[in-house]
Amino acid sequence: xxxxxxxxxxxxxxxxxxxxxxxxxxxxxxxxxxxxxxxxxxxxxxxxxxxxxxxxxxxxxxxxxxxxxxxxxxxxxxxxxxxxxxxxxxxxxxxxxxxxxxxxxxxxxxxxxxxxxxxxxxxxxxxxxxxxxxxxxxxxxxxxxxxxxxxxxxxxxxxxxxxxxxxxxxxxxxxxxxxxxxxxxxxxxxxxxxxxxxxxxxxxxxxxxxxxxxxxxxxxxxxxxxxxxxxxxxxxxxxx
Amino acid sequence: xxxxxxxxxxxxxxxxxxxxxxxxxxxxxxxxxxxxxxxxxxxxxxxxxxxxxxxxxxxxxxxxxxxxxxxxxxxxxxxxxxxxxxxxxxxxxxxxxxxxxxxxxxxxxxxxxxxxxxxxxxxxxxxxxxxxxxxxxxxxxxxxxxxxxxxxxxxxxxxxxxxxxxxxxxxxxxxxxxxxxxxxxxxxxxxxxxxxxxxxxxxxxxxxxxxxxxxxxxxxxxxxxxxxxxxxxxxxxxxx
DNA sequence: CGCATATTTGATCTACCTCAAATTCGGTGG
DNA sequence: CCACCGAATTTGAGGTAGATCAAATATGCG
Numbered sequence: 095x096x097x098x099x100x101x102x103x104x105x106x107x108x109x110x111x112x113x114x115x116x117x118x119x120x121x122x123x124x125x126x127x128x129x130x131x132x133x134x135x136x137x138x139x140x141x142x143x144x145x146x147x148x149x150x151x152x153x154x155x156x157x158x159x160x161x162x163x164x165x166x167x168x169x170x171x172x173x174x175x176x177x178x179x180x181x182x183x184x185x186x187x188x189x190x191x192x193x194x195x196x197x198x199x200x201x202x203x204x205x206x207x208x209x210x211x212x213x214x215x216x217x218x219x220x221x222x223x224x225x226x227x228x229x230x231x232x233x234x235x236x237x238x239x240x241x242x243x244x245x246x247x248x249x250x251x252x253x254x255x256x257x258x259x260x261x262x263x264x265x266x267x268x269x270x271x272x273x274x275x276x277x278x279x280x281x282x283x284x285x286x287x288x289x290x291x292x293x294x295x296x297x298x299x300x301x302x303x304x305x306x307x308x309x310x311x312x313x314x315x316x317x318x319x320x321x322x323x324x325x326x327x328x329x330x331x332x333x334x
Numbered sequence: 335x336x337x338x339x340x341x342x343x344x345x346x347x348x349x350x351x352x353x354x355x356x357x358x359x360x361x362x363x364x365x366x367x368x369x370x371x372x373x374x375x376x377x378x379x380x381x382x383x384x385x386x387x388x389x390x391x392x393x394x395x396x397x398x399x400x401x402x403x404x405x406x407x408x409x410x411x412x413x414x415x416x417x418x419x420x421x422x423x424x425x426x427x428x429x430x431x432x433x434x435x436x437x438x439x440x441x442x443x444x445x446x447x448x449x450x451x452x453x454x455x456x457x458x459x460x461x462x463x464x465x466x467x468x469x470x471x472x473x474x475x476x477x478x479x480x481x482x483x484x485x486x487x488x489x490x491x492x493x494x495x496x497x498x499x500x501x502x503x504x505x506x507x508x509x510x511x512x513x514x515x516x517x518x519x520x521x522x523x524x525x526x527x528x529x530x531x532x533x534x535x536x537x538x539x540x541x542x543x544x545x546x547x548x549x550x551x552x553x554x555x556x557x558x559x560x561x562x563x564x565x566x567x568x569x570x571x572x573x574x
Numbered sequence: 575c576g577c578a579t580a581t582t583t584g585a586t587c588t589a590c591c592t593c594a595a596a597t598t599c600g601g602t603g604g
Numbered sequence: 605c606c607a608c609c610g611a612a613t614t615t616g617a618g619g620t621a622g623a624t625c626a627a628a629t630a631t632g633c634g
Contacts, residue, residue: 163476163477163479163480165480165484165485165567165568166567166568166569167568167569169484169485169568170484171479171480171483171484173476173479173480184469185469185470185472185473186466186469187473191473191476192476214462214465215462221461221462221465222454222455222461224465225454225461225464225465225468226426228465228468228469228472229424229425229426229468230425231472232425232468232471232472232475233425233427233431235472235475235476235479236403236413236431236432236475237403238479239403239411239413239475239478239479239482240403240405240411240413242479242482242483242527243411243482243524243526243527244405244409244410244411244527245405245409246621246622247621247622278580278581279580279581279582280580284483286483287482287483287484288622288623289622289623289624290580290581290582291581291582291583291622291623291624292621292622292623294581294582294583295582295583295622297581297582298582298583327405327406328405328406328407328409329406334621334622486589486590487589487590518612518613519612519613519614520612528590528591529590529591529592530612530613530614531590531591531592531613531614531615532589532590532591533613534613534614534615535590535614535615537613537614538614538615574589574590
C-alpha cells in the first residue's frame with residue numbers, strides 16, 4: 095500500500111486532503127504529490143535531527159510525530175505533537191531547529207523544500223493558507239507559554255487532556271469523550287515541563303476524582319470535560 | 335510631529351521601513367500608509383484587550399509593547415515584547431487572544447484588518463513575507479517553550495539578557511554590549527515564568543559575578559556575552 | 575509464562591515561591 | 605540643588621510544589 099521509507103516512487107494524492115490543501119485544486123495537489131515521496135517510520139524512529147540540513151518539507155499523512163529541543167545536558171522540551179495534515183520543516187532556516195521522532199507508526203509525505211517553495215510562489219492562495227496555518231500554530235504555542243510559565247502541575251495535565259480531547263476525540267457524548275493518548279508518560283512530561291512521576295500522580299488523582307477513566311487497551315480514556323476545563327484554568331483544584 | 339492617538343490624519347510612510355515592507359515598492363507602502371493612522375500611547379496604557387474585537391492590525395513604529403495572557407485568578411504570562419517593525423493583531427481570529435500594553439512611549443500604525451487583508455491578496459509577495467515573519471515568531475516561541483519548560487531561573491535570566499543583547503544592543507565591542515532593558519522586573523518575571531524576587535536575585539548574582547553591570551541611568555547594562563551564553567544553556571552555573 | 579520496560583507509589587529534598595522588611599530610584603516642589 | 609515621597613527593587617527568612625531517589629507494581633511482547 096504505502097511506499098517504504100526513502101523509496102522514490104510516485105504516490106497517490108489521497109493524503110493531500112489536509113489543511114494545507116483544503117483550498118487547492120485537485121490538479122495542483124496532484125502536481126505537488128508527484129514531486130515527493132511517501133515514507134514510513136516506526137515508533138521512536140528519528141525523522142530528522144535538530145541541526146540537520148533542512149532541505150525537505152514533510153506532511154504527516156498518518157500517525158503522530160513529536161518535535162523536541164534538547165539542552166546540552168539532555169533536558170528535553172517537546173514543543174508539539176503533529177498529526178495528519180500538519181507540516182514540518184517549512185521554516186526558512188538552513189537547518190532544522192527541532193528533532194522529529196515518530197510516536198506511533200507514521201506515514202509521511204516528503205518533498206524537497208526548493209520545489210515546495212516554488213509552489214508557494216506559483217499556486218495562488220497557498221502562501222495565504224500557510225500563513226493562516228502558521229498563525230494558528232503561533233496561537234497554540236502562546237497558550238503553551240502560559241501553561242509552562244504559570245500553570246500548576248494539575249492544571250497542565252488537565253489542559254493537556256482537554257486539548258487532546260479537542261483534537262483527537264474518537265467518540266463524544268456530552269460530557270464524555272473517548273480519546274486516544276498514544277504518547278508515553280515520558281513524552282507527556284517533557285511536553286508539560288514536568289517529570290513522569292508528577293504526570294503519573296496527576297493522572298491518578300484525576301482518575302480517583304472521576305474526571306478521567308483509564309480504558310482497557312492501555313491508551314484510551316473517558317473524560318468529564320467541564321471539570322477538566324475548570325481544572326485547566328485554575329478555577330477548581332485538587333491536591334496531588 | 336506624530337499625530338495624536340485616534341486622530342485620522344494621513345501620515346508619512348517613513349515608518350514602513352520594517353521587516354514587513356522590506357521588499358515592498360514605495361508606491362505600495364504609500365498606499366498602505368494612506369489606509370491607516372498613527373497612534374501614541376504612554377507606558378502602561380492598554381492598546382487592546384484579550385477578547386476585544388480584532389478588527390485592526392497594528393505595526394509598531396517606535397517604542398516597545400508587551401503582549402500577555404491572563405488566567406482567571408490573575409496569573410499572567412507575557413508571551414512577547416514587540417518593537418519597531420513588528421506587527422500585532424494579524425491572526426485571523428475574531429477577537430484578540432492577547433492583551434497589549436505599552437512598555438515605553440509608543441507610536442503605532444493602525445489599519446483596519448479588512449483593508450490590510452485586501453493588500454495581502456493584492457500585493458505580490460506580501461503573504462510570503464508575512465509567512466516568513468510568522469515562522470520566525472514561531473521559532474522564537476519554541477525557544478521560549480524550552481526556556482519555560484526546562485531551564486532554571488539563572489538560565490532563564492541569562493537567556494533573556496542574551497536575547498535582549500541580540501535584539502537591542504546599542505553598542506557592541508567584542509564581549510561587551512550596552513543594552514536597553516526598558517521593562518520592569520515585574521514584566522521580566524512574567525515573561526520568564528518567575529517571580530520578581532527571583533529575577534532580582536538572579537540579576538544581583540550576575541552583577542556580583544561580573545557577567546553584567548548596572549549602568550547609571552537605571553536601564554542600561556554591560557554584558558559579558560560568552561559567559562551569558564554558556565549560562566543560558568546550562569553549560570555553566572552559579573547559585574542564587 | 576517470563577522478561578524488559580513503563581508506570582505507579584512512597585519518602586525525602588530543593589529550587590523557587592511567599593511573606594516581610596530594608597533600600598534605592600525617579601520625580602516633584604521648595 | 606536638594607529633601608521628600610511613593611513606587612520599584614533588593615535582600616532576608618521560611619514554606620512548599622514539584623523534583624529526585626527508590627522501590628513496588630503493571631504492561632506488553634516473544
